[in-house]
Amino acid sequence: MTIDTQKPAFDLDYAITDFIAGTTRDSVYIYQAIEDTMVDLASEVPGGRVLDVACGTGKVAMRIAERGCFTLGAEASMEMIGLGRYVQPESRALMVRSIAEELPFPDDSFDRVICQGSLDHFVDGHAFMREAARITKPNGRVVIALANFESVSCRLGRRIDRFRWRIGRPRPSWRRYWQTPEDHNVRGDMPYIRSLGGDALVLDRCTGISMLWLLFGYGTFLDRLPEGVARTVWNGLDRLARHRPQHSDMVISVWRKPGAPAWPAR
Ligand SMILES: C[S@@+](CC[C@H](N)C(=O)[O-])C[C@H]1O[C@@H](n2cnc3c(N)ncnc32)[C@H](O)[C@@H]1O
Numbered sequence: 001m002t003i004d005t006q007k008p009a010f011d012l013d014y015a016i017t018d019f020i021a022g023t024t025r026d027s028v029y030i031y032q033a034i035e036d037t038m039v040d041l042a043s044e045v046p047g048g049r050v051l052d053v054a055c056g057t058g059k060v061a062m063r064i065a066e067r068g069c070f071t072l073g074a075e076a077s078m079e080m081i082g083l084g085r086y087v088q089p090e091s092r093a094l095m096v097r098s099i100a101e102e103l104p105f106p107d108d109s110f111d112r113v114i115c116q117g118s119l120d121h122f123v124d125g126h127a128f129m130r131e132a133a134r135i136t137k138p139n140g141r142v143v144i145a146l147a148n149f150e151s152v153s154c155r156l157g158r159r160i161d162r163f164r165w166r167i168g169r170p171r172p173s174w175r176r177y178w179q180t181p182e183d184h185n186v187r188g189d190m191p192y193i194r195s196l197g198g199d200a201l202v203l204d205r206c207t208g209i210s211m212l213w214l215l216f217g218y219g220t221f222l223d224r225l226p227e228g229v230a231r232t233v234w235n236g237l238d239r240l241a242r243h244r245p246q247h248s249d250m251v252i253s254v255w256r257k258p259g260a261p262a263w264p265a266r
Contacts, residue, residue: 024219054118208248
């Protein structure tokens, strides 16, 4: 892996304003679906111990805690931890400041270690995966949600933009959605995701979420439809994405330790 030495080693100052969530229906639906899937996968073991790494404001960790799991969030930015505490002071989820590549927990201590939309921000995603394997119980699972920059949407978007630029349309000064963001250290796609387990973890299952997210005109098209119709279109593409993670907008991969029984056995 090449590390960009111009960048600080770790991003300790991530702020909520660094996160730009879309407001069109395709964005609203995908964020909800990712979060719901992560919460379901994290709480598969009733009353289990769950760690959400790079949890941001801890929104997901707090939902998992509501399901009766002992839940911890690990996060590098004090601002994100503070904001989460401010928004939901009553939550039973605990949050600790720590770096994903060196987690301050003993071996075999969690049933589920999850990481949503953050691994591509890490300096060393593989180091995090080794840490996740170390602190996961022998029959536990590591669950990773990562944006796919080789989705149908990204591939089509890239082609459409190149065509527009070739015919003389102006290049926008802002980042196009199919380009890797500044604060990402890697470009998420299936080959990268498959490489994540190394010797420490085995891929147990993989699913995709949503298709065509952010593609030119798709979000505004859904916005013009009545809610029920828009939901049906989105659900149809999402069902396809679940079986074709390599083409989907977001990939959720579930990992087990070598020697642990494969899914669905738990
Ligand atoms: C895009 S946000 C996602 C937050 C949350 N998981 C969610 O889905 O809302 C990425 C988060 O990763 C955190 N982060 C970046 N590098 C980190 C590292 N090496 N260790 C721990 N957290 C890190 C940032 O502070 C930020 O809160």
